[in-house]
Amino acid sequence: MAPSTDSEFVTIVSNDGFEFIIPRSAACVSETFRLMLSSTNFPEGRTGRCVLEDYSGVVVEKICEYFCYNEKHKDQVNVPDMDIPPELCLELLMAADFLNT
């Protein structure tokens, strides 16, 4: 199988099996993902598939939403903060810390 580093998209998987396919450049906003995906030494780097064992589909969806939001607005000035549902914010905070985003 060809190394996935060529592929333009990566797959992020939640612990309850939801899969999110997002552009590689967007995912690499996260330092953790960037390191995982850039090296072929990690299975993630070879397959382009990252499994977040600790987070549910709802949280992972929000994370992916942020990646795309960030990608979309990266060249703009005075971007408002992305809206985060309050009930998710603590879990997202932990995830953001883990992902170094």
Next chain:
Amino acid sequence: MPLIPRVLSQIRPQTNYNSRRSALTDYLASNNISAQQIRDDWDRRQAEALRQPDQAEQESSNAAEESRSPSVLESPEDPVKKRKRQQAIARIKNSKEFAKRKARFNGDYDDEDDDDDLALQIHEEKNRPKPGQLANCEICDKRFTVTPYSKAGSNGGLLCIDCSKKQKADEKKPPAKKRGPGIGRRQNQANLLDGLTPHGTQSLLETCIKKVADYIHDIEDFGDLPPSLLLRLGQILSRRRAVTSRTLDLFLRPKYTSIDLFDCAKLGTDDYHKILASMPRLTRVNLRFTTPLKDPIFHYMMERDMEIKDLHLDGPNLVTDACWRQLFMKLGHRFLSLKLWNLDSAFDNETARVMCLHCPNLQRLKLKFLHKLDNDMLEGISTLKSLQHLSLRFLDETETQTEPLLKIIASIGPQLETLSLEEFYLADDRLLQHIHEHCRHLTKLRLTLNSTFTDKGLAAFFTDWSNPALTYVDMNSLRDVDMTNPAGPEEPIGLASDGFVALMEHSGSKIQHLNIASCRHISYKAFEQVFAEGKMYPNLKYLDISFSTVMDDYLARCIFRCCPALQRLVVFACFKIRDVHIPRGLALVGTVGATIKIDGITQTETI
């Protein structure tokens, strides 16, 4: 008909006094019967009945119709009304308001019909019921009380609440407000001051922390937040002044050894007990604005023989001198760092002496704005043989002397890594010479608010100094202050051209943080020389050059070229910076009305 004259005769005397209203007038008004109108109608009918007795009946019904809905156009065969209206319209046509509206609506072409319509419209608007009066809804014909917020219908009449709501819902909502130039300027500036760059999104982490801080009152437990995040949350909550007894509980972790709260003003004495009791393994206590902290808290620490190594307290003014001394005697031997700010009623020179005697292991000492301290306490500091970081700032009215400082530098200078001496106005070049001679390990140097050092002294200080390059230099406000001679004396005082060049020669390779605000005698040439082509300051992240009035767009460009890692450039009062192109990721703070373009940002938006 006979009813009306009778009522009229009763209310007529009352209506002559505008200031007084009878209960009957109120009652009639509440039933929408206007005494004035009734009288007018009656008078007119009387007059007309004399002329045209057979038309009287019809008149009265017309009048009733009119009183119900004044905006509805009267039938053309009402000559009096018509004449009156035409007179009113003619008056309106001559008025200023009419001219204004005409200019707004019609542009410049002239049309008689349009004029009439417009004048009629104004006439109707003027005749609308005033707030507090009653009117009939234009759509549903229901009676309602007019308020200043009553909406006008499409035919000029007013609408009742229900109908206006319906109409409002029908109207298309205006598009969402777009953030553009000018909007949120204050917020943008505030963000800049926090070092946040204005482009792109904030990190998810920061967004989440803010959200958590927003909903702090709904959170029962943080779960397993790592200490770094807890610290950041503590900072944000402190800034919002949201640290209360209730939110404090979220920060109390028996397992953790440190607590940092930057605003304890809303905590009670019991809360301090709670902190100490629920975190028995505390080694680092960093609490600011600790007004309610009292002696018993320190007694508790001593009783439990707590292993506190770092004690950072801002404003514990209710603690007595006796208690401070006791604390140092009991726990002083463990202290590695002690930072105290803003003490006015306690902590005198004697306490400071006890501190120096009983805390021999102190590595860090910071004393700022301790009202009762002066030069006499400085002697003790030279006995602290482990001290590596020293920060001192007395009150500005304290007469500081150079000699005690020389003693400190001579005795502990060689091991010092940080030296921060603020507001020692009268310290002279001898201090610089001593630092030059004795200090070999300094990485952070702050010498600010002084008007005695000479430029020559500073240049000599940085030239051939065997101390390795500094990473943090703060030399703000080293300048001569003489209102009558703004250009300064011939021999420059403070950090001027030579001193600045020597400083950058010495520390340029490693320097990360440089503050030379208000060093206003640094010349354009010196800046040009320091930020010349080919010069590189690869680590410089923070640069404050406020009040360097020579700074202009060209020099700013030179700075950006020489400092690739620069994240914040502070330029308050550098009014010659008018139009700059800044690199991405840089926060330019303090420009006034300058045009700022950011590399790689497509929008042509100024900040």
